[in-house]
Amino acid sequence: MSPTLIGILLVLACTGVEGLAQICLKQSTRQPSRRTRWICLGVALFVVEALIYTAALQRLDVSVAYALGAMSFVVVALGASWLLGESLPIVRRLGIGCIVAGCAVLATRG
């Protein structure tokens, strides 16, 4: 595998971890009695993400890595809807679609 492909796979792994971390942090603001526990879990996931992301940045331009990380917008929105019961108004879905499309455009030609 080329370094670029490895870099791309590493960034995609980050988006899944990011989604879980964000849901833990949001949950910490909803469940004050377990606030610390949720924050610690979220931070631990962010540390894992940081390690993977550092390895990715050594193989990719920062703009390309960051653009691919846009898939986290989809992961976070779906997670917030499924696990936290947030509603996703149509305008918000369209907006997230545009953001991901924009990031895909940014990523296709480094």
Next chain:
Amino acid sequence: MSKQTLPSSRVGRRVVAVLAIAIALDTVAQLLWKFAAMRLPSSMSPSVQFHAIAHDPLPLLVIAVSVLQLVNWLLVLERVDLSYAQPLTALSYVSVCLLSAWLFGERLDAHKVFGVLLVLIGVALVSASPVRREKP
């Protein structure tokens, strides 16, 4: 906590302020991270990486900025939905794209400008969506 759905024009100055700080901190963290990563050896070995990180102050600065980011982000999440706030941080894509062209000499052509415009339209749409605000 009671919840209330508001048009986004009523989201409040404090929410706008914490979101703006979140985007600025995101940008700074990304650029510092790239600086730090460029200085590390490109070995996957954890011991080599750990040794390099321990002897470089830049990763510590990245960690400090990240802690500020976390505290500020919790202030955002206390007030609005995750699926509303998180896409808005995409504005840092625009700032990182422009700043990395300037700082690292990464290419900025018509193609990238088109991508940046799509992101801006998306952010405008998300920010126009109705917000469920959490009131203490």
